[in-house]
Amino acid sequence: MSETPVIQFLNKMADLILLNALWILCCIPIVTIGASTTAMYYVLIRSIRYGDGYVVKMFFLSFKRDFKQSTFAWLIIVVLFCLLGMDLYFWYVLTEGVIAKVMLVLSLSVAFVIFITSLYIFPVIAKFENTLYIHVKNAVAMAIGHFKHTTIILLIIAIFFYANYKTLAANVIMLFIGFALLAYILSFFFYSVFMNYMDERYDDFYIDER
Numbered sequence: 001m002s003e004t005p006v007i008q009f010l011n012k013m014a015d016l017i018l019l020n021a022l023w024i025l026c027c028i029p030i031v032t033i034g035a036s037t038t039a040m041y042y043v044l045i046r047s048i049r050y051g052d053g054y055v056v057k058m059f060f061l062s063f064k065r066d067f068k069q070s071t072f073a074w075l076i077i078v079v080l081f082c083l084l085g086m087d088l089y090f091w092y093v094l095t096e097g098v099i100a101k102v103m104l105v106l107s108l109s110v111a112f113v114i115f116i117t118s119l120y121i122f123p124v125i126a127k128f129e130n131t132l133y134i135h136v137k138n139a140v141a142m143a144i145g146h147f148k149h150t151t152i153i154l155l156i157i158a159i160f161f162y163a164n165y166k167t168l169a170a171n172v173i174m175l176f177i178g179f180a181l182l183a184y185i186l187s188f189f190f191y192s193v194f195m196n197y198m199d200e201r202y203d204d205f206y207i208d209e210r
Helices: 005-027 033-050 055-065 067-094 098-127 132-145 147-166 168-194
Strands: none
Touching (some): 005 033, 005 055, 033 098, 033 168, 067 098, 067 132, 098 132, 098 168
């Protein structure tokens, strides 16, 4: 007997609430944010491909499998943004003149590329099997090469952040279900991009789940 749309909706909300809680709990050590984000995208992108499944099992399956690459990617992102933060502070606050303005624009451009790459890198790790170097190259290529999708992704993120900046209710919703809901919405755009690079004769979601 097939489920009604109402039951399907309630099941999806329950899965997102559970996934949201798992993501927050696994992000608490800070260093595990990358692995937790990859695991969340693994569950969500897999649900788009195959339908809803075992959230906890799939989350920790990816968390364990992709921990090393995701954590290394996360640490690289943190270091790069710290360095860029100091660079931007130097050119914006401590120096003046044409050279300073040019360098400021260049630094902002680099920061933007790194930011949009950081949006793609964890879904890429979740969906594809490769070395971290290739994952980064692919994430950059996808973020820039599919800039229409990237622009929509940035807009959606901006809307979520603006809502949370404006209202306390949005903060409560974000803690309850919002992070997973945002990732779920973004997953449709990531999956749309990934479809351009996937060979449907081989889908890497079929992995050993023992």
